[in-house]
Every structure is written in structure tokens, then in C-alpha cells.
Amino acid sequence: MPTEVPSTSELERLRAVIRGAVQGVGFRPFVHHLATEMNLAGWVSNANEGVVLEVEGSNQEIRQFLVRLATEKPAHAVIHSLEPVFLDSVGHSGFTIRESGDQGARTALILPDIATCPECLKEILHPANRRYQYPFTNCTNCGPRYSLIEDLPYDRARTTMKIFPMCPDCQWEYHNPQDRRFHAQPTACPACGPQLALWDREGRILAVREDALSAAVKAIADGQVVAVKGLGGFHLCADARQESAVLALRQRKRRQEKPFALMVPSLEMAKILCEVSEMEGRLLTSAEAPIVLLRRRQDSSSAIAESVAPRNPYLGIMLPYTPLHHLLIKEFPYPMVATSGNISEEPICIDEEEALQDLKGLADLYLVHNRPIARPIDDSIVAVVEGRELLLRRARGYAPLPVRLGGEAPRILAVGAHLKNTVAIAHGDQAFVSQHIGELETARAFEIFKKTIASFEQFYAFEPELIACDLHPNYVSTHYAGDRNGTLHPVQHHYAHVLSCMADNDLEGSVLGVAWDGTGYGLDHTVWGGEFLRVTEAGFERVAHLRTFRLPGNEKAVREPRRSALGLLFEIFGEWVFDGRICASLQAFTEAELTLLKPMLMKGIQAPITSSAGRLFDAVASLLDLRQIMTFEGQAAMELEFAATGHEEEGQYPFEMTDWEPMIHAILQDFQDRIPVGIIAARFHHTLAEMILQVAHAVGEKKVVLTGGCFQNRYLSSRVIWRLREEGFQPYWHQRIPPNDGGIALGQILAVMRQSSGKDTGHVLSGSR
Numbered sequence: 001m002p003t004e005v006p007s008t009s010e011l012e013r014l015r016a017v018i019r020g021a022v023q024g025v026g027f028r029p030f031v032h033h034l035a036t037e038m039n040l041a042g043w044v045s046n047a048n049e050g051v052v053l054e055v056e057g058s059n060q061e062i063r064q065f066l067v068r069l070a071t072e073k074p075a076h077a078v079i080h081s082l083e084p085v086f087l088d089s090v091g092h093s094g095f096t097i098r099e100s101g102d103q104g105a106r107t108a109l110i111l112p113d114i115a116t117c118p119e120c121l122k123e124i125l126h127p128a129n130r131r132y133q134y135p136f137t138n139c140t141n142c143g144p145r146y147s148l149i150e151d152l153p154y155d156r157a158r159t160t161m162k163i164f165p166m167c168p169d170c171q172w173e174y175h176n177p178q179d180r181r182f183h184a185q186p187t188a189c190p191a192c193g194p195q196l197a198l199w200d201r202e203g204r205i206l207a208v209r210e211d212a213l214s215a216a217v218k219a220i221a222d223g224q225v226v227a228v229k230g231l232g233g234f235h236l237c238a239d240a241r242q243e244s245a246v247l248a249l250r251q252r253k254r255r256q257e258k259p260f261a262l263m264v265p266s267l268e269m270a271k272i273l274c275e276v277s278e279m280e281g282r283l284l285t286s287a288e289a290p291i292v293l294l295r296r297r298q299d300s301s302s303a304i305a306e307s308v309a310p311r312n313p314y315l316g317i318m319l320p321y322t323p324l325h326h327l328l329i330k331e332f333p334y335p336m337v338a339t340s341g342n343i344s345e346e347p348i349c350i351d352e353e354e355a356l357q358d359l360k361g362l363a364d365l366y367l368v369h370n371r372p373i374a375r376p377i378d379d380s381i382v383a384v385v386e387g388r389e390l391l392l393r394r395a396r397g398y399a400p401l402p403v404r405l406g407g408e409a410p411r412i413l414a415v416g417a418h419l420k421n422t423v424a425i426a427h428g429d430q431a432f433v434s435q436h437i438g439e440l441e442t443a444r445a446f447e448i449f450k451k452t453i454a455s456f457e458q459f460y461a462f463e464p465e466l467i468a469c470d471l472h473p474n475y476v477s478t479h480y481a482g483d484r485n486g487t488l489h490p491v492q493h494h495y496a497h498v499l500s501c502m503a504d505n506d507l508e509g510s511v512l513g514v515a516w517d518g519t520g521y522g523l524d525h526t527v528w529g530g531e532f533l534r535v536t537e538a539g540f541e542r543v544a545h546l547r548t549f550r551l552p553g554n555e556k557a558v559r560e561p562r563r564s565a566l567g568l569l570f571e572i573f574g575e576w577v578f579d580g581r582i583c584a585s586l587q588a589f590t591e592a593e594l595t596l597l598k599p600m601l602m603k604g605i606q607a608p609i610t611s612s613a614g615r616l617f618d619a620v621a622s623l624l625d626l627r628q629i630m631t632f633e634g635q636a637a638m639e640l641e642f643a644a645t646g647h648e649e650e651g652q653y654p655f656e657m658t659d660w661e662p663m664i665h666a667i668l669q670d671f672q673d674r675i676p677v678g679i680i681a682a683r684f685h686h687t688l689a690e691m692i693l694q695v696a697h698a699v700g701e702k703k704v705v706l707t708g709g710c711f712q713n714r715y716l717s718s719r720v721i722w723r724l725r726e727e728g729f730q731p732y733w734h735q736r737i738p739p740n741d742g743g744i745a746l747g748q749i750l751a752v753m754r755q756s757s758g759k760d761t762g763h764v765l766s767g768s769r
């Protein structure tokens with residue numbers, strides 16, 4: 001299935017909030033003209049936060065509208081941020097310019113960091129300009145924001161730029177209302193602003209200013225790894241064409257196979273490497289400038305070292321988004337690995353002294369500067385699914401922009417889950433969701449988590465009355481929540497997933513939530529993850545779940561698909577599974593390992609029961625001998641997805657509602673019969689889609705919400721969406737908020753809002769199929 005299937009003729013409604021220099025520049029008449037010309041109904045209005053608009057049309061028309069909005073906008077309009085969200089049609093007729101409403105943020109809004117604007121780019125490339133080759137050039141329309149704000153209100157004295165007094169030239173610009181840098185808080189120039197330096201592994205200065213940049217470029221071209229201090233933290237950079245350079249980076253980072261993101265010089269080069277749709281092109285060149293997951297072109301594989309993204313049909317690509325990156329890539333006009341400078345899944349490094357320690361042994365050189373970074377902000381990751389944007393990691397360019405809530409909320413702090421942690425606060429009728437923080441596995445990650453909460457509280461003069469956390473008693477975020485003043489509200493993990501997806505789609509009323517992920521603490525204290533929740537105004541009911549099995553070795557099973565497979569087979573065959581090495585999964589263990597695992601399963605010790613869909617994916621990847629031990633989270637499921645992609649296969653396996661046993665028998669048979677793994681993988685995905693269909697029919701809710709980490713899988717998502725639509729259901733999936741645990745904090749806010757309104761009585765545990 002293509003990633004961007006042609007849309008159905010069904011009407012969709014786009015709502016977009018556009019922030020930036022969009023008022024008083026003819027933006028609303030432009031939108032009116034464009035929509036009328038394209039025959040799209042809807043409205044446009046000024047709001048406190050910028051311009052808000054809605055248009056209705058087919059998915060394809062709306063995509064076209066979005067692209068034209070960005071490319072044909074009035075000369076003086078500058079877009080700092082554009083957040084599109086696709087909603088159900090409400091039957092607008094005609095197109096109107098509405099009276100300016102008093103809607104939107106009245107609270108001070110913290111803007112995300114904005115990619116370099118065309119004017120600033122022109123200046124740094126023009127030899128006669130006083131900012132020629134100056135890597136910290138910015139203006140009111142671009143540059144750092146959230147990454148340097150220390151407090152509100154937003155002015156220079158409360159940013160990390162306070163240590164750089166402006167020179168007379170910069171002051172003149174700053175105070176001149178006609179100038180593009182009028183009140184541009186981070187403005188600077190070579191005479192007064194931050195400067196570059198190149199350090200060796202010990203932190204000795206090798207070069208400064210332009211020389212530092214040239215030497216860093218030369219090192220990258222020579223196959224070295226250079227740590228580059230950018231906007232929201234350090235990148236580790238290497239020549240993406242040189243196998244040896246990328247391999248060295250992998251070995252040093254102990255990152256065996258997880259794909260690296262690339263920075264490429266231009267949209268044109270992105271198009272040489274990958275297939276780029278108009279929507280994807282708009283994202284690449286947007287002010288948010290995220291990493292966009294793009295399908296590789298078959299003919300371009302030789303242009304990139306194999307180890308950039310081994311056996312992966314996609315590449316994560318971004319364009320340069322700061323003057324520093326533009327200058328780097330001007331000297332080195334080739335694809336460059338630009339991966340987060342961190343250890344495993346920790347927050348990205350932001351301080352050069354810290355980087356010398358934390359990235360020791362990883363980087364050969366350090367290209368640093370003396371503008372402090374207020375907080376780590378990773379690159380955001382976006383994919384286009386079914387013609388809509390899907391954020392997989394919400395950070396630079398997006399955080400901490402608010403999500404509108406259905407009504408006024410009490411003061412809630414939500415601390416999120418454990419993996420891919422984010423935090424959120426409810427303030428008035430909005431929720432502010434933090435940037436991606438990461439796995440709360442280390443002391444440093446926990447420190448950043450606490451700092452992020454503290455800065456939110458400071459920015460919004462906010463003291464929470466209610467604290468939302470995960471139901472899991474042992475998450476560090478839960479412990480933290482328990483230590484805070486305020487009423488504690490533990491929220492079931494999958495309920496939070498469903499609510500976050502509902503908020504993302506402006507949904508109310510009752511829905512069937514399909515929350516599939518790796519792990520989440522269940523009401524019955526087992527590990528949930530293959531959940532079907534009916535969510536109504538009154539709370540939720542677990543109406544069905546995938547058949548459970550045991551995970552031998554608990555935490556270890558998360559990294560070892562063979563353990564999931566063993567648990568699954570034990571559930572089917574019992575003790576007999578140990579009698580022979582009946583399949584690849586069993587063959588992947590040593591005799592000694594099996595001797596240890598057998599009593600675990602037999603006695604149910606260290607082998608918790610799970611309904612996890614993520615572990616079911618792992619188990620099948622193991623049965624097909626695709627992956628027995630993972631080198632990064634989600635790898636096995638990803639490999640199954642990639643295996644399934646691109647086949648003409650339409651088949652599926654037998655199953656009984658949410659019982660996978662008939663399917664597993666059939667998979668084992670197919671594998672034995674040497675049916676290609678890709679075909680089996682496709683049939684497996686199709687079967688899961690049919691399970692969802694069958695439960696949806698049995699439950700009878702028309703609206704079906706797809707959420708949880710499993711729906712990062714585009715093959716699964718597309719299949720389920722397509723089948724649900726075919727059978728008359730209305731599927732919803734994520735857009736601005738990640739389907740993974742990055743969305744949990746927002747869901748927790750929604751849960752507490754419902755509970756505190758008194759209607760939501762909490763949870764019902766019944767009807768499990």
C-alpha cells in the first residue's frame with residue numbers, strides 16, 4: 001500500500017492555526033481568495049494567537065490548499081508555525097471572513113524555535129552584508145525562542161542572550177520600528193553576539209569563528225565525527241556517504257542498527273534520495289523544519305552509506321534550519337548524518353562542558369558556541385499518513401504550543417509515563433505539552449523532567465491543584481507525582497492514550513478506543529497493551545483485549561522477541577513446547593537458557609501475564625526468524641512492517657475475535673511451507689486489522705480511535721483505516737500529538753478534567769473477551 005493513498009471523495013474539515021506575521025498583511029483576504037478560487041467552504045478569522053481558519057474539501061483538495069497557502073502567501077506574511085488538523089466535516093457553506101474573535105491564548109505564548117527565514121539566509125550568504133557568514137543571525141521572523149527563554153515576559157534580559165550586550169548597530173535595528181529586527185530579542189551580529197569555536201577532545205581551542213567552521217567541515221569530509229552545538233542541543237555529525245565514518249559513529253555510540261537522521265542541503269537533494277510528496281515537501285521547508293520520514297528511491301541507495309539506516313526503506317531527512325547549519329552545509333553540500341548528541345535515549349546534550357564528558361569517545365572534534373541553551377529540545381519527527389501529518393516526536397518547532405481543550409480546566413499538572421516522556425499542564429482552556437524529554441531511565445533524564453515542570457510552572461505562574469500520573473506504581477514519574485502537593489489522580493495508561501487521540505481530533509461522545517502498545521499498567525495489575533476500550537462521558541470500559549500470554553523474564557522480554565514467542569507458544573502448547581526445538585524462536589535459546597526459562601513459565605514466576613500487541617508483533621517477528629534480540633525499541637515490529645510493505649498480498653489468517661491462536665498455527669505452517677516472510681508478515685497485519693473490525697462490529701460504536709505505539713506502524717494504520725472506512729466506521733488517528741507515550745501527558749489532563757467535572761466515574765473492568 002502506498003503511504004499516501006488517494007483520498008476518498010469524503011469531505012474533510014481542516015482547521016489550521018497559523019502563527020507569525022499574519023495580521024495586517026492581507027492574510028485573511030488572501031485566504032478568502034484562495035479558498036474561493038479552490039471552491040472550498042469555510043471561514044478565516046484573526047485570533048489572539050494569529051490566524052485561525054477552517055476549510056472543507058476532499059483530503060486531496062485540502063492538501064493542495066495547505067501547499068498553496070505556504071507558497072502563495074502575501075509578500076509580507078511570515079509563517080512561524082502552522083498546525084493543521086483534519087476533523088470531521090460539519091457542512092460549511094460559502095467562505096467568510098469572520099469577525100475577529102477573542103479566542104485563543106490570552107496567556108503569554110512561548111513560541112517554538114523557528115527555522116532561518118529567507119531574508120536572514122540572504123544576509124549570511126552576501127559578502128557585503130555585515131552578517132556575512134555569521135552563524136547566529138536571526139530576526140523577528142526566525143531564530144531561537146523556546147530554546148533560550150528563561151522566563152516571561154519574553155525579552156532579551158530573560159533569555160540566554162542576556163550575556164551579550166548589543167552593539168550600536170544592533171541596538172539601532174532593535175529600536176527601529178521599520179527594521180526587520182525591531183524587538184527581535186535574540187538579535188546579534190559578529191561584533192556583539194555569540195561566536196564559534198572548534199575544540200579537540202580535551203576542550204582545547206583549535207580554531208575560532210569562520211576558521212572553526214571550515215576546520216569542522218574538513219574533519220567531516222575526512223570521515224571524522226564532529227559534535228555540533230546547534231539550537232536545542234548537540235548533534236553528532238558525519239559524512240553520510242562514507243561507510244567507515246558512519247560505522248565508526250555506530251560503534252562509538254553503541255547504536256547498532258537504529259536509523260540515523262540526515263541533514264541534506266536542499267529539497268532537491270531530498271527528492272533525489274527519496275520520494276517526496278507535496279505535503280512532505282511543505283513539511284521539509286516549513287518554519288518547523290522537522291525530520292520527515294521519507295520513502296527511499298530504489299535507484300539512490302548507493303548515494304548513502306548502508307549503515308545510515310540498515311535494511312530500512314525510509315530515511316529520516318531534514319533541511320538546515322539555523323544559519324550555522326546552512327553555513328556548514330554550504331561548505332559540505334552532501335547528505336550529513338545529524339543524530340542527537342546523547343547517550344541512548346537520554347535527553348540531548350546542551351552544554352559544551354557537559355558534552356566533553358558525556359560525548360567522550362564519541363566525537364573527534366566539538367564545534368561549539370557560547371550562546372547557552374536553556375533546555376534540551378530534540379528534532380521533531382513527522383510522517384505523512386493517509387494524507388495527514390503524524391507527529392512521532394513533538395519537540396523543536398512544535399513544543400510548547402498549546403492544544404485547545406474542550407472547556408476551562410482546573411489547574412492540572414500531568415507527568416506522563418516512563419518512555420518517551422513528556423509533561424503537560426492545563427491552563428485555562430489550553431494544554432501546554434512539553435517537548436519530548438525521553439526515557440526517564442537515568443538521573444540526568446529525571447533532572448531534565450523536573451526542570452521542564454519547574455519552568456512551565458514559572459512561565460505560567462502555575463501551581464497545580466491536581467496532579468495526574470500513570471497508574472503504574474513504580475514509574476519514577478508516578479513517585480514524583482506522589483511527592484507533590486495536590487490531589488493525585490492516577491490514570492490508566494491506555495485510557496490516557498485514547499483520550500489524547502480524541503483531543504487530537506476534537507472528538508466528544510462515545511468511541512471505541514483501540515490502544516495497542518508495548519506495555520501499560522492495567523487495572524487488574526497485569527501488563528496491558530492490546531486494549532479495546534469503550535470510552536463514554538462516564539469513563540471507560542475494557543470491552544475486549546488480545547488474548548494474554550506470559551512474558552518469561554519480564555523486562556528482558558521487552559528486548560528479546562524470542563521470549564515473547566516462547567511465552568506465546570507456551571500459552572498454546574504448554575510444557576510440550578520445551579520438548580523439541582520446534583521453531584526458530586526455540587532454536588535461538590541455548591539449552592541452559594531454556595532450563596532457566598521453563599520453571600518461570602511453569603510456575604508463573606518472573607513471567608507476568610500480558611495482552612500486549614507490541615509483544616505479539618515481537619513474537620511473530622521471532623517465529624519468522626526476522627529478529628530474536630533487538631538492538632533498539634520497536635525494532636522487531638518495524639522489521640515486520642517493512643517485510644509486509646510492497647507486496648500485492650491480500651490474504652489473512654483465521655482467528656477468533658481477539659484470540660490469535662488459529663493465526664499462530666497458520667503462521668507456523670506457512671513458515672514451514674517456505675511461504676515468503678513478506679507474505680506472512682502482510683497476512684499477519686491483515687489479520688490484526690480484521691480482529692479490530694470484528695470487535696468494532698461487536699461493540700457497535702461508529703467512531704473508532706486508533707492509538708498507542710503500534711499505530712506508528714504505517715502499514716497497520718493504513719490497513720485498519722481503510723478497512724474501517726470500508727465497513728462504515730469512522731476511524732480517527734493521531735496528528736499533532738504522537739500515538740506513542742509522548743501523548744500520555746495530554747491524555748492524563750483530559751482524564752482528570754473528566755473526573756473533576758464529576759461525570760466520569762472512572763473505570764469499569766468488565767466484558768473482557
Ligand SMILES: [Zn+2]
Binds near residue numbers: 139140143
Ligand atoms: Zn530571519
Ligand SMILES: [Zn+2]
Binds near residue numbers: 167168188189192193
Ligand atoms: Zn551587533
Ligand SMILES: [Zn+2]
Binds near residue numbers: 493520709741
Ligand atoms: Zn503506551
